[in-house]
Amino acid sequence: LVPPLLVLQVPQATxxxxxxxxxxxxxxxxPNKVNLGVGAYRTDxxxxxxxxxxxxxERMIVEDQSLNHxxxxxxxxxxxxxxxxxxxxxxxxxxxxxxxVGGVQCLGxxxxxxxxxxxxxxxxxxxxxxxxxVYVSAPTWENHNGVFADAGFQDIRPYKYWNAEKRSLxxxxxLGDLESAPEHSIFVMHACAHNPTGIDPTPEEWKQIAEVxxxxxxxxxxxxxYQGFASGSLEKDAWAVRYFVSQxxxxxxxxxxxxxxxxxxxxxxxxxxxxxxxxNLTRVLSQMEKIVxxxxxxxxxxxxxxxxxxxxxxxxxxxxQENVKTMADRVLLMRAQLKAKLQxxxxxxxxxxxTQQIGMFSFTGxxxxxxxxxxxxxxxxxxxxxxxxxxxxxxxxxxxxxxSIHEAVSTVQ
Amino acid sequence: THADxxxxxxxxxxxxxxxxxxxxxxxxxxxxxxxKIKQQISTDPTLHAxxxxxxxxxxxxxxxxxxxxxxxxxxxxxxxxxxxxxxxxxxxxxxxxxxLRCWYNRSTGWRGxxxxxxxxxxxxxxxxxxxxxxxxCWEAGQWxxxxxxxxxxxxxxPEQAVVVLCATAYCPVATDLSQKHWKHxxxxxxxxxxxxxxxMLGQGLCLGDPEQDAWPLRHCVSLxxxxxxxxxxxxxxxxxxxxxxHLLLVLKQNTLLLALQSQAESAVRSLWxxxxxxxxxxxxxxxxxxxxxxxxxxxxxxxxxxxxxxxxRLREKxxxxxxxxxxxxxxQQGGLYCCTGLSAEQVAFLAKSRHxxxxxxxxxxxSIHLALTSPx
Numbered sequence: 186l187v188p189p190l191l192v193l194q195v196p197q198a199t200x201x202x203x204x205x206x207x208x209x210x211x212x213x214x215x216p217n218k219v220n221l222g223v224g225a226y227r228t229d230x231x232x233x234x235x236x237x238x239x240x241x242x243e244r245m246i247v248e249d250q251s252l253n254h255x256x257x258x259x260x261x262x263x264x265x266x267x268x269x270x271x272x273x274x275x276x277x278x279x280x281x282x283x284x285x286v287g288g289v290q291c292l293g294x295x296x297x298x299x300x301x302x303x304x305x306x307x308x309x310x311x312x313x314x315x316x317x318x319v320y321v322s323a324p325t326w327e328n329h330n331g332v333f334a335d336a337g338f339q340d341i342r343p344y345k346y347w348n349a350e351k352r353s354l355x356x357x358x359x360l361g362d363l364e365s366a367p368e369h370s371i372f373v374m375h376a377c378a379h380n381p382t383g384i385d386p387t388p389e390e391w392k393q394i395a396e397v398x399x400x401x402x403x404x405x406x407x408x409x410x411y412q413g414f415a416s417g418s419l420e421k422d423a424w425a426v427r428y429f430v431s432q433x434x435x436x437x438x439x440x441x442x443x444x445x446x447x448x449x450x451x452x453x454x455x456x457x458x459x460x461x462x463x464x465n466l467t468r469v470l471s472q473m474e475k476i477v478x479x480x481x482x483x484x485x486x487x488x489x490x491x492x493x494x495x496x497x498x499x500x501x502x503x504x505x506q507e508n509v510k511t512m513a514d515r516v517l518l519m520r521a522q523l524k525a526k527l528q529x530x531x532x533x534x535x536x537x538x539x540t541q542q543i544g545m546f547s548f549t550g551x552x553x554x555x556x557x558x559x560x561x562x563x564x565x566x567x568x569x570x571x572x573x574x575x576x577x578x579x580x581x582x583x584x585x586x587x588x589s590i591h592e593a594v595s596t597v598q
Numbered sequence: 599t600h601a602d603x604x605x606x607x608x609x610x611x612x613x614x615x616x617x618x619x620x621x622x623x624x625x626x627x628x629x630x631x632x633x634k635i636k637q638q639i640s641t642d643p644t645l646h647a648x649x650x651x652x653x654x655x656x657x658x659x660x661x662x663x664x665x666x667x668x669x670x671x672x673x674x675x676x677x678x679x680x681x682x683x684x685x686x687x688x689x690x691x692x693x694x695x696x697x698l699r700c701w702y703n704r705s706t707g708w709r710g711x712x713x714x715x716x717x718x719x720x721x722x723x724x725x726x727x728x729x730x731x732x733x734x735c736w737e738a739g740q741w742x743x744x745x746x747x748x749x750x751x752x753x754x755x756p757e758q759a760v761v762v763l764c765a766t767a768y769c770p771v772a773t774d775l776s777q778k779h780w781k782h783x784x785x786x787x788x789x790x791x792x793x794x795x796x797x798m799l800g801q802g803l804c805l806g807d808p809e810q811d812a813w814p815l816r817h818c819v820s821l822x823x824x825x826x827x828x829x830x831x832x833x834x835x836x837x838x839x840x841x842x843x844h845l846l847l848v849l850k851q852n853t854l855l856l857a858l859q860s861q862a863e864s865a866v867r868s869l870w871x872x873x874x875x876x877x878x879x880x881x882x883x884x885x886x887x888x889x890x891x892x893x894x895x896x897x898x899x900x901x902x903x904x905x906x907x908x909x910x911r912l913r914e915k916x917x918x919x920x921x922x923x924x925x926x927x928x929x930q931q932g933g934l935y936c937c938t939g940l941s942a943e944q945v946a947f948l949a950k951s952r953h954x955x956x957x958x959x960x961x962x963x964x965s966i967h968l969a970l971t972s973p974x
Binding site for chain 2: 200
């Protein structure tokens with residue numbers, strides 16, 4: 186019996202750039218190969234790192250016979266949600282005291298963005314926000330576009346952010362786009378350690394941004410994937426979000442604990458919601474529940490337990506801060522060394538931006554041709570945008586990388 | 599959601615799986631095998647915490663596919679099968695629904711209908727398929743699956759409609775059909791060009807044998823049908839909070855496999871980016887190790903046996919109490935859910951006044967008797 190005709194007609198999707206980069210790197214057999222496109226922390230031995238405090242807590246969890254292993258509530262583990270929001274907004278947060286802050290445990294930062302986006306599309310301003318403009322920075326993490334588009338937003342626009350020539354923040358451009366944005370537009374902003382540029386507004390610049398947003402009724406949707414990891418200080422890295430809350434904004438903050446807990450695999454995220462008052466918060470959370478039920482029903486427990494136990498115990502919390510500082514310090518060291526070596530080699534151009542930028546990534550300013558040269562001739566892999574992950578650098582490969590960049594910049598346009 | 603359906607159910611699942619390991623508070627303990635494996639994982643120095651691939655851990659998807667389709671499945675050999683790790687069964691249904699919305703019958707702009715007897719209809723609607731319809735599967739008043747109704751409704755469905763089917767008698771309104779019935783159903787699916795979307799929860803817990811539980815699915819695959827199957831591992835492995843799910847996609851031709859894979863990656867990227875690994879690692883460890891596998895099989899076999907015993911005890915207890923009505927349907931139904939036939943008010947009474955959701959069967963029987971005989 187001949188089965189009926191195929192009914193699924195499927196074209197190949199555009200490959201995700203960073204996945205392809207990883208694949209190319211894996212296939213390269215050169216002993217000198219370096220992966221500067223990796224999206225995770227690596228030790229100086231180029232190995233993934235399970236934080237010592239995480240290992241400890243995971244063992245505690247396995248041994249704890251009293252734990253309930255059933256489904257988590259739809260919105261997640263309560264002690265995770267509250268401690269995650271507290272970490273973002275601060276122990277002394279008035280908004281938390283006023284009972285107008287809530288959290289939704291999500292599948293990593295992506296999950297938090299997804300739930301936030303789905304909610305805003307349905308309920309943000311009126312009942313159908315598919316036409317509400319969503320602004321993302323130029324450039325931004327490429328998945329921002331995908332998540333908001335998939336949630337049904339039809340008008341996703343860039344706002345000026347990166348000044349390529351000066352390798353700095355285009356504040357005037359940013360403020361200009363804020364002024365000209367339609368009222369009630371949604372602005373997706375990186376809380377710290379901007380991905381991919383590594384350039385963050387200063388506190389003074391954030392104040393200017395907030396002033397315009399307040400005046401023009403724009404909605405802040407923060408993406409916070411690197412709290413603690415960027416500067417080594419949780420407070421410093423949360424400054425922008427806390428400032429906006431202190432200015433009375435209602436806002437969302439999508440938090441990821443992948444990087445600062447090294448829990449990439451367990452998908453730990455939290456959508457922090459700061460509402461006008463408790464009544465609003467309650468209504469928002471009830472709608473969030475409905476959305477969650479149609480995507481994953483209830484979130485995975487393991488990662489949330491690790492984070493909750495750590496954040497809620499003073500000793501474990503202190504140990505975690507130490508672990509985070511270890512990672513942040515290594516990144517800072519690699520930044521300092523790369524800049525020093527490039528300067529010592531006399532590499533054309535200025536390289537101050539390498540130490541001025543913050544977080545895991547650096548926008549080197551390398552051109553696509555230079556990037557191609559590096560991968561083809563030197564087996565050094567990085568994004569076509571010139572973005573490198575500082576964690577891919579080690580004391581063992583940094584000389585090779587610096588020399589190769591020097592070669593690329595000197596010989597290729 | 600069960601209340602929405604107008605029926606009431608008693609879940610036997612937690613009781614069945616952990617009868618001798620139940621705590622005072624009625625919560626399920628982790629089955630010993632699972633606990634042992636979790637311990638191993640937590641102390642394994644070779645395991646890192648990097649992102650899983652978007653479509654999941656390969657060792658998990660391979661084993662999950664094998665569990666569903668068997669080792670000698672022709673579709674697997676012909677490379678027509680894609681397996682994707684998802685966030686629970688809900689995640690599998692959501693992803694499957696989205697893929698159908700985007701890529702099923704594209705040239706006709708197809709948006710449904712989807713025939714679904716179970717509570718997942720909201721997931722299909724959220725995925726952009728609003729035309730969700732029910733088909734009858736119960737003989738009302740008799741609380742038994744009705745093959746006649748199912749076939750009648752499906753014969754009347756428009757060609758190329760998607761039909762959600764429960765492969766195991768686990769879903770509350772599962773079609774608890776015999777193999778003969780399933781053959782008839784499959785024939786209708788073929789003739790009417792309907793697209794089956796199987797739900798397989800608790801594989802192994804219904805008939806005590808994973809292969810037998812998967813028979814309806816495997817039969818359709820052997821006919822060469824194109825289909826999806828959403829698998830849950832919560833109940834069969836006692837892994838609830840870990841959210842282990844799997845979406846199986848069986849195509850007619852392997853030429854589209856890579857394209858579909860790329861589209862699935864793209865869809866996952868906007869849903870949860872990558873799945874969580876712990877639960878998948880546990881399942882893979884069970885299914886890939888012969889000793890673990892044997893222990894697990896024995897576990898589900900005895901759990902299924904206990905379910906049968908519980909049904910018998912409940913029926914007998916109700917009879918002895920003189921609870922009004924006939925309770926034969928309790929033992930005629932299969933699987934881990936038990937359609938009691940109680941009204942909404944009676945169910946509310948059980949919850950509010952008697953705190954009955956699961957546990958001690960004597961207490962359950964007494965509570966049901968009270969619900970039926972006291973003024974509410």
